[in-house]
Amino acid sequence: MILLIQYTLIFASVLTLVALGGCFSEHSGVINLGLEGVMVMGALGGALCMKAMAGSNYFITVILIILVSALTGMAYTVLLGVACINFKADQTLVGTALNIMATAVATVIVKALNMHENPDNVSATVQYGQAKKSLIVKIGTFQFNWFMLVAVVAVAVAFVVLYKTKFGLRLMACGENPQAADSVGINVYKMRWAGVLISGALGGIGGVVYITAGVSEWKFETGVAGFGFLALAVMIFGSWKPVNIGLAALLFGFFRALSNVYSGFSWLAALKIPSAVYNMFPYIISLLVLAFTSKNSRAPKAEGIPYDKGSR
Amino acid sequence: MKEKKSFLMIPLVQSVLAALLCIVLGLLIGYLVLLAINPAGAGEGIVAIIKNFWNYPSKPAQMKYLGNTLVKTAPLLMCALSINFCYKTGLFNIGAAGQYVVGAGACLYAALKFNMPWFACILMALIVGGIWGFAVGMLKAYANVNEVISGIMLNWIGLYLVNMLLNGVKESTSPYTEQIGSVNKGALIPSAGLDKMFTNNKYVTIAIPLAIIIAVVIWVVLNKTKFGYEIRATGFNKEAARYAGMNEKRNIILTLVIGGALAGLGAAFLYLSGYEQWSVTQSSVPSMGFNGIAATFLGGLDPIGTIFSSFFIQHITSGGSYLDKAVYPSQIADLITSIIIYLCGFVLFFKLTLTGMLNRRRDKSGKSGR
Incomplete structure (x- = not known):
């Protein structure tokens, strides 16, 4: 039972951090579908940092891991920002490219480093x-x-910062009505860059939390x-509000945790449900949740539309 | 001079130009990565990727391995067509990867468990892939769920389901499904003499010409039929299409069903050739559907262009395996593919800039001529 709570909390932490990242980005008007890739890159930065830090001071290690993974995530989202804010590229396409690229980049880097060592x-x-540890x-x-x-x-900081x-x-004005925001002197491009970079930092930290949640080594091909x-499903379910996102993450985290610990509950193990079913749970739940909440959800109005100063 | 200007204004020329630019830049970055890892063999490495089957000295061997590349091009082309078709309605069918997965599960199960003949297995893959697309379509049309997110969720659900299902027909000593060739020969797609052309490469089947024919059919449907027109109209402006009396919801669902069927079909084209077996322990969604995104956009979102771009993407993906594995990770090829997708995001900007530049120049020369 304690194990279940522990895993629920840790997976909920991952989801909260990444969903908050998505929340900042979307409030600024950019859909960051590349969060998956940002997580991988953050995880890469964090993992390499942890490897290098093995055995050094406890407090410094924690701080450094957070810093490094946030910075790698941020650096990676620069690619999204350049393409989607400055070059007005299709946000779905670029986000997808980032996801695929991240796994390839991380695999290549780690393999190259491993081969270099041995x-x-x-x-x-x-x-x-x-x-x-x-x-x-x-x-x-x-x-x-x-x-x-x-x-x-x-969650607390995001709430204060946003509201x-x-x-x-x-x-948030830039994600709702960028033209109006611009007319009162807000630099929409700058704000969108801020949103995207914050999402990179939070996504990166989320990535390192994810890989340290259960195991002590990570295969970057996966x-x-x-x-x-x-x-992102958590973010939509939490209707783009930090506190709701935290609560939604708990629900999703619980279902994800089940697949890790179900064998510890004798009555669940006795049901002899294949582990694949537990693995499917979070995805099925999110589909159901989305099906029931998306219809009336209030996404930032201008999200996904590249801002063009010249257009009306 | 005047002719040259209008030449660069032709959309087809611009698309080809943009695609070539993406390819060159992608390869260049790939080369730089090789250089960073180990400068000594970088030149050779990138050449090995580009050469793929030409790495073999003898002509028969080249043909044989060209055949292997083609065997995997067919499913890639189908996934790309799936994404292409849906993108015309303004839908990003990233779920093609999952539709491909369930298609693979359906055709393999039909072949190995029920001993169905090949055309029935293909039909199964088509139907199940279509159902997977239908789910995305329903969620999009009636519950307003972003098709990218639901697509990804269904990718993972599909993967776990298929692993579970095919667990029943796997070899007892390995995580791979049984060989179709030894269990149910009738489920292998016939090669109709095509294998002879590729040095008796038995995996070369009629799936390859079929895939090309389907690409042409998709082109005709999109450009020459009322349904295709409605699809494109919905993609351009959903509200306008609805106002013009087109059933937008029906079109969304129908496109995704067709998209799903295409991706499912792609899986059948690969797995029913016997070229690959499904590993029931695989923990990530096969990259075929994602590479399809690269092929679609590199092909300039045109079904015919997609035929060529699919071949190219598969060519370098296969080429990655000719890298010296002691020095370079073979995922460099994936890296190049993903860079190409990323660069495709800039294509629209490129075209607009090019057109704008040409227009300005024309205006200027027009004024000075007057």
């Missing part, structure tokens, strides 16, 4: 078991992960199994 090692796996505080049998705290803080600061309100898209 010519016989052609795997795309990074091991970070030692540094991962810094992330965890044991309370009884419950393993508290610092990232759970990070996620909660992120209580000038920046947040301006950002990517993050649609988690970036689950996060």
